[in-house]
Amino acid sequence: RPEGLWPSEGSVSDEMVPLVSRAGFRWMATDEAILSRSIERAFTRDGAGHVEQPEDLYRPYRVGSSDHTVACGFRDHTLSDLIGFSYASWPPDAAADDFTRRLVEAGARYQSRTGRDATVFVILDGENAWEHFEGQGRLFLRALYGRLATHPGLRTVTMGEACATAAEPLPSIFPGSWINSDFYIWIGHLDDHRAWSQLVDARRALDTPPPGLSEEALARAHEEMLIAEGSDWFWWYGDDHSSDHDLAFDDLFRRHVRNVYRALERPIPEELFVTNITTEPPRAEIRRPTSLIHQQIHGEVTRQFE
Numbered sequence: 001r002p003e004g005l006w007p008s009e010g011s012v013s014d015e016m017v018p019l020v021s022r023a024g025f026r027w028m029a030t031d032e033a034i035l036s037r038s039i040e041r042a043f044t045r046d047g048a049g050h051v052e053q054p055e056d057l058y059r060p061y062r063v064g065s066s067d068h069t070v071a072c073g074f075r076d077h078t079l080s081d082l083i084g085f086s087y088a089s090w091p092p093d094a095a096a097d098d099f100t101r102r103l104v105e106a107g108a109r110y111q112s113r114t115g116r117d118a119t120v121f122v123i124l125d126g127e128n129a130w131e132h133f134e135g136q137g138r139l140f141l142r143a144l145y146g147r148l149a150t151h152p153g154l155r156t157v158t159m160g161e162a163c164a165t166a167a168e169p170l171p172s173i174f175p176g177s178w179i180n181s182d183f184y185i186w187i188g189h190l191d192d193h194r195a196w197s198q199l200v201d202a203r204r205a206l207d208t209p210p211p212g213l214s215e216e217a218l219a220r221a222h223e224e225m226l227i228a229e230g231s232d233w234f235w236w237y238g239d240d241h242s243s244d245h246d247l248a249f250d251d252l253f254r255r256h257v258r259n260v261y262r263a264l265e266r267p268i269p270e271e272l273f274v275t276n277i278t279t280e281p282p283r284a285e286i287r288r289p290t291s292l293i294h295q296q297i298h299g300e301v302t303r304q305f306e
Contacts, residue, residue, distance in 0.1 A: 061257055
């Protein structure tokens with residue numbers, strides 16, 4: 001049975017902590033920017049990218065009230081992004097060496113401030129990075145795991161082990177996701193609002209199924225609901241992200257919501273047959289020359305075009 005979770009998009013709030021606790025989870029995790037806003041202290045880095053406040057970041061916290069608390073780890077954003085977005089263009093051994101050096105430095109800085117061992121959380125999307133690495137990341141991961149397994153100053157632990165010693169209380173956690181420590185990408189546009197309203201209506205219908213509905217139909221409705229509740233649909237609504245497949249994503253989202261009603265044998269709201277997209281996608285910037293005519297005052301009129 002899972003003992004912990006990365007909430008969808010690292011999204012946290014005080015209201016979700018009791019839900020996590022009652023579900024039986026012992027730990028959860030999110031981004032360092034959430035911790036920064038929760039303790040009202042900025043994390044700064046030196047020119048090499050090392051955290052200058054290691055004593056605050058490299059340890060687990062206990063989040064929530066006395067009735068419902070959950071251990072929480074906050075990922076090192078820079079270390080995570082090096083794997084997610086930078087090391088793919090490096091030779092595998094060089095990337096593994098650099099990452100190992102950074103971990104050792106993080107631990108040394110934490111120990112110099114606290115006298116204890118640091119716990120460094122590194123968390124990234126499991127599916128996005130590896131297609132950009134040579135050999136789908138196998139060469140890098142083998143090099144990295146080899147160094148982690150043999151380095152005298154490093155010890156790998158599970159998230160459960162890392163969070164087992166959480167004692168520092170964090171009575172309130174700032175509400176937000178792993179992107180910009182807010183929810184804007186997921187709920188900041190009218191298109192998002194429309195889609196969320198559709199989910200709410202479908203969930204209410206699912207919570208009150210018609211009498212006599214078969215268990216098979218109810219299970220099918222639950223499955224469709226869970227698919228529609230995936231956060232990636234909302235990544236593509238609004239003007240901050242777009243692709244050639246926006247219309248297809250929108251159609252699939254509404255189709256899954258419609259399938260909830262179909263499985264429940266209830267009328268499908270008309271709005272689910274109409275696109276949710278009203279926001280224009282972002283357009284590439286068109287650079288224009290500042291001037292097509294260069295003037296010189298020398299008694300003659302000449303024109304020079306770029």
